[in-house]
Amino acid sequence: MNSPPRAPAQRPDWQYRVYEQRGTWAAVAMFALIFTLYIAKHPSGLTVPVLTTAANKGVLLAVVAMAQTLPVLTSGIDLSVGMVFVLANCLASHLVVGTPMQAALGVVVVLAVGALCGFINGAIIVWGRLQPIITTLATGTIYFGIALGLRPVPGGDVHAGLADALTGALPGGVPAMVLVLLAVIVCIWLPYRRSELGRAALAVGSAEGAAYMSGVDIGRTKLLTYTLAGLLAAIGGLLLTFVTYSGEASSAIGGVYTLNSIAAVVIGGTSLAGGAGSAIGSVFGALVLRTIGDLLFVFDMEPLWQPLFQGLILLTAVSLGAVQLLKVSNRLELFR
């Protein structure tokens, strides 16, 4: 899995596709294993309530992890995703109320604000030429400040009909949140991946200089990528509101989601150096992270062990990606 194909001409197409998506497949396999273990040990087994609860928890992080994937693919990072998530939550607890029309308008405003936050990140990074890591750390704090102003104490409300529909289960027993996640993937990630924009983003992450020399518009690519990341983070915040029926400006939630989103991206097989990876891998990375916590619960282990296991899994995932560095024969390249 870690050695690149040697004789390119003789290989059939599917091998290249599997190789390209190897990180995603690894995350899918890891999730299948852990989730099977979880269901097998769960006292009530595979029932609709168990699935729905798992989906409601998992999808939130999955969407934020998708948001994080986009900047990471361009070899950037977005430390503000968790704060945009919290801001969208607080805003939604004010706006997504009232008549269905009002609620729908509220949803649009929440998503637009998220996209604006992302656009501001991108604008500072592209035109201000600042490092993504410090830019988004600073803007994230600002976004959290606005969230705190909107919701000084936890509270608020959300359109109950919409919330119940999205957090419940469909007639067939499929959690509605899973459908929401699929919709996000189909409507945002797949078009992005298949568009010139997504291609350019991978090119920028792979070799920015070469992308520039090939005539790729680097500024536009980064700007749109960060904007889309803001939009995805806001979708996550909106979903959080539907799960909790309220808004809460908690810096702890924002911080944990940001850091877990990075962990999910890495478990999902996306290189932090950029250029290769997939948001679908990140989705499964997020689900893996979420299930690990529950797994310890069904095995009757102290919750105290959760960070330790999470750390070990993360370390394993990262090590798999670093194996090919052992083959570098010019040691100077290791430091470039």
Added chain:
Amino acid sequence: MRVDTTAPILQLVDVSKRYGGVRALEGAHFACAPGRIHALLGENGAGKSTLIKIMAGVVRPDAGRIVLQGQERRFAHPQDAVSAGIACIFQELSLMPELSVADNICITNPPRRFGLIDRKAQRRIAEAALARAGAQDIHPLAPVGSLSLSRRQMVEIAKALARSPKILILDEATSALAAADVERVQALLRKLRGEGMAIVYISHRMKEIAALADDCSVFRNGRHVATFAAGSQSDAQTVEMMIGRDIAHAFPPKAPAAPLAGTAPALEVRGLSWNDRLHGIDLTLNAGEIVGLGGLDGQGQREFFLALFGVLRGLKGELRLSGRPAQARSPRQAKGPAIGIALVPEDRKTDGLMLPMSARDNLSFAALERLSRAGVVSRARESQAVGEMVRKLSIKVPALDEPVGQLSGGNQQKVVIAKWLMNAPRIVLLNDPTRGIDVGTKQEIYVLLRQLAQEGAAVLLYSTDYAELIGCCDRVAVMYDGRIVRWLAGAELTEHALVSSALNLGDGRVQAPNRELQ
């Protein structure tokens, strides 16, 4: 001496470009016509690269005009040049290793269906482009990073072709290619010429130029020297134009200490090979002599130094130091007392110095172990050693505690050299130490190198400046394609000989490539 029969499609008129104080191009003229292959010739630093970067929209000229099909154009970005129909093939520069071959080929203008990239169409385009370039063996879905250098270069060519350019620029595009591919590319270029494409061709392989080019333009020191029909000038005349007359440097007298009978040479290299970059290098370096490494840039000189300095893994061949087999496994081991090699790297800003740190810290950095006791740096010994070096090399520092990045280029280079001399190395490797520094400092460095040799060190100097190799070195090994193709010494060590062996021009003596002069 204009030989273009048709009207030029692209003209550069009176173009100048400076980088800081360095003049890269000065009032240069260039024109290429459809249906012709135009070769660009010149030494290292003659301005060829800057010229094509201007045509490709990568560099904006300070002065002058770009005229495309009779209209004056300004290229702000490479995209502008691409959309104007100019495709440039750099040496492996514009490929994204993580992306597939097809993704790379269609990076700027992928085929679309309903606004999304049509992967099937893209694959067809990639396959067609690869087939046109004669590289059907490359799988369009293979990640570029998994291909060999020679295959990547073919992808780069296919990528340029997929844009159906009007003007195709190849910058040393064949230097990384296997011989069979070179022939295929040449046949392809002839075909494209027949289809009316204007082709600008840069190569240091004179044979390829003779086989392909219709017109030749020679550049020297950023100026256009001459344009003539290919074949109207002999190789010797062309080389003469490339060399021209240069400002004479003053070099210290050569006085190679005769190797003492019975003493083993400081360094003996036998059959050194690494990956596909170094091939069977034999070299003997005696204490007290300065040996030069010549050749065009990128012929393996850098890798050879890195190999000696313990940076490369998977070396084949034998290394002996003062008669004992010894091979450094890291720069840390290389600089240690058992081996005693110092390397002055080519890029002082990234590999030589820690720019934000003080001149003092930089100077003592490589020798800290000598200057400390039980892991604690003795400030007194450090100051004494640093002061000694500053005096010996007359480094002009306003204050030793200021960041070394604030010094002039020449003084920065002196700091890099001094930093290694603090270790009293037995073997000193220098990778183009005088590039981009002023004449005064250059001469101080020449004197210093000779002094080091007389004090018993063995010096190996790579320089892109031929005058320097002639003036400084006792003998010179010329490298080409990872091999030493010729040794020059004494009366044979002339600029003409250096240039023609750097271009690997067929000449009787090259037939015995590894015969080393002692």
